[in-house]
Amino acid sequence: MVAEIVDGKKIAAQTRAALAQRIAERTGRAERRPGLVTILVGDDPASKVYVGRKQRESKEIGMHSESAVLAVDCTQKELVATIVAYNQRPDIDGILVQMPLPKGLDEDAAIRAIDPCKDVDGLHPMNQGALFTGKPGMRPCTPAGCMRLLESCGYDPAGKHAVVVGRSRLVGKPIAIMMLDRHATVTICHSRTADLAAEVGRADIVIAAVGSPALVRGEWIKPGAFVLDVGINRVDGKLVGDVDTAAAAERAGWITPVPGGVGPMTVAMLLENTLTACELRDGDQR
Ligand code: NAD
Numbered sequence: 330m331v332a333e334i335v336d337g338k339k340i341a342a343q344t345r346a347a348l349a350q351r352i353a354e355r356t357g358r359a360e361r362r363p364g365l366v367t368i369l370v371g372d373d374p375a376s377k378v379y380v381g382r383k384q385r386e387s388k389e390i391g392m393h394s395e396s397a398v399l400a401v402d403c404t405q406k407e408l409v410a411t412i413v414a415y416n417q418r419p420d421i422d423g424i425l426v427q428m429p430l431p432k433g434l435d436e437d438a439a440i441r442a443i444d445p446c447k448d449v450d451g452l453h454p455m456n457q458g459a460l461f462t463g464k465p466g467m468r469p470c471t472p473a474g475c476m477r478l479l480e481s482c483g484y485d486p487a488g489k490h491a492v493v494v495g496r497s498r499l500v501g502k503p504i505a506i507m508m509l510d511r512h513a514t515v516t517i518c519h520s521r522t523a524d525l526a527a528e529v530g531r532a533d534i535v536i537a538a539v540g541s542p543a544l545v546r547g548e549w550i551k552p553g554a555f556v557l558d559v560g561i562n563r564v565d566g567k568l569v570g571d572v573d574t575a576a577a578a579e580r581a582g583w584i585t586p587v588p589g590g591v592g593p594m595t596v597a598m599l600l601e602n603t604l605t606a607c608e609l610r611d612g613d614q615r
């Protein structure tokens with residue numbers, strides 16, 4: 330079997346086009362544009378690239394987009410004051426604090442300072458609790474993007490065995506809950522899992538979110554499995570995922586490439602969350 334390569338770039342572009350249309354309809358009715366602010370602390374090159382992309386793509390679909398850049402040595406108080414100021418701004422619907430923050434700053438406290446209704450990354454404890462209890466709320470972007478990729482291929486997780494490799498707050502835990510909500514049977518693996526190969530070998534759906542190049546080997550993959558590779562690793566100047574893609578593609582039914590798979594969907598879901606936050610704040614009935 331040779332896997333279908335899931336084109337995240339294309340599906341993200343379609344998602345953005347649909348969002349652009351919804352925004353154009355809003356402005357056509359003389360309603361305001363949704364507003365997104367990215368808050369970057371320091372000048373980490375990778376974070377600057379990520380923030381730049383979020384800014385560019387939000388502007389392209391007609392959002393109001395702005396950035397706040399704080400010095401690497403800013404204090405927790407300054408960071409929280411910046412967040413609180415955006416909480417109070419009526420033209421801002423989404424607040425994204427780019428992680429990781431420089432050493433010495435408290436990421437949890439920064440996330441808690443964001444108004445949960447503007448927490449478009451879905452990391453505030455209120456939104457994480459909503460996810461856990463199956464209530465409406467902002468969903469974390471990367472797991473939401475993975476679910477959208479499955480849907481776009483017409484793949485129904487109900488009754489399937491999903492194996493999540495990684496248990497982070499950002500990806501592993503939330504996607505495990507989302508898979509459970511879609512009626513998959515879920516196994517979560519992590520750094521202490523005794524036999525990762527055996528766990529992955531039982532999976533109809535594999536979600537690799539570790540940050541370790543080619544950790545998931547091709548020969549582990551159950552024939553026909555759906556492989557979602559979330560990892561982003563730089564090896565010899567090239568981006569690679571957590572799955573040995575070439576070998577896994579020989580056995581999988583579907584596989585997401587790196588780059589061009591899950592990554593573009595993450596930004597698309599951030600934009601979708603921002604528009605949804607705007608519609609909810611304005612009391613739209615969609
Ligand atoms: P993290 O470092 O917070 O978590 C990594 C997880 O992997 C931990 O839960 C750990 O237990 C587990 N782990 C470590 N070694 C393991 C092993 N040998 N076997 C099994 N599990 C092991 O990372 P994260 O924030 O979840 O990110 C994971 C990867 O996904 C990174 O490469 C990151 O860059 C990438 N990422 C990509 C996107 C995207 O948009 N594509 C978004 C977020 C993160």
